[in-house]
Amino acid sequence: MAKLAVIYYSATGHTYRVAQAVEEGARAAGAQTRLRRVAELAPEAVVAANPGWKAHVAEAAGVPLAAPEDVEWADGYAFGSPTRFGVMAAALKLFFDGLGGLWGRGVMANKPAAAFTGAANPHGGQETTLHTIHNVMYHWGTVIVAPGYTDRVVYAAGGNPYGVSYQAAREGVAVAPEVLEAARYLGGRLARFAAVLTPERSRL
Numbered sequence: 001m002a003k004l005a006v007i008y009y010s011a012t013g014h015t016y017r018v019a020q021a022v023e024e025g026a027r028a029a030g031a032q033t034r035l036r037r038v039a040e041l042a043p044e045a046v047v048a049a050n051p052g053w054k055a056h057v058a059e060a061a062g063v064p065l066a067a068p069e070d071v072e073w074a075d076g077y078a079f080g081s082p083t084r085f086g087v088m089a090a091a092l093k094l095f096f097d098g099l100g101g102l103w104g105r106g107v108m109a110n111k112p113a114a115a116f117t118g119a120a121n122p123h124g125g126q127e128t129t130l131h132t133i134h135n136v137m138y139h140w141g142t143v144i145v146a147p148g149y150t151d152r153v154v155y156a157a158g159g160n161p162y163g164v165s166y167q168a169a170r171e172g173v174a175v176a177p178e179v180l181e182a183a184r185y186l187g188g189r190l191a192r193f194a195a196v197l198t199p200e201r202s203r204l
């Protein structure tokens, strides 16, 4: 059974919902999973001043914090972050920056990896944010698993072939069900790639 880590940052909960759907899809495809959040970097006073942010920090308190050990444990990865000016959030980048030792030992090499994101606008930088996450994965030597146009659910979710992405609702409305369906699909696709690649990883 392949082991997948779904590691994300979310301030107000949208990316968390997508992360949960990716994990669901991976489990349904037979993977063992770990859902992990990266640590919040914003000062408490900043979080407290934003009701949506504060509510989500409380909501996600039970989700374990991501650690390098999760990256070592997993046979494949899904990483998610909201769009921040067209790139991933600093919190996820800081987590990546702590993985130099694992990268040096080739721990992530030849493992499949996928990305998910979202933004407030329909064209607010989703694709560039996915590329910023992919860029890190290229350096690790992971095998990028994009959805491409491999299933109808990709079109229904807006047609992003690079990864799963949402448009954030303005007032706390949930992520579109079509996007969650695409996230479950990507989780399943990642699990299937991990199942095939894992036994052969050392020969690649």
Ligand SMILES: Cc1cc2nc3c(=O)[nH]c(=O)nc-3n(C[C@H](O)[C@H](O)[C@H](O)COP(=O)(O)O)c2cc1C
Pocket: 009, 010, 011, 012, 013, 014, 015, 016, 082, 083, 084, 085, 086, 118, 119, 120, 121, 122, 123, 124, 125, 168
């Ligand atoms: C500092 C900052 C920068 C942002 N930059 C963008 C942006 O470039 N384009 C956009 O459409 N939305 C932008 N947003 C909106 C976020 O992408 C949106 O709130 C986020 O996807 C919600 O995800 P979350 O609920 O998981 O935190 C930005 C938000 C913040 C706080």
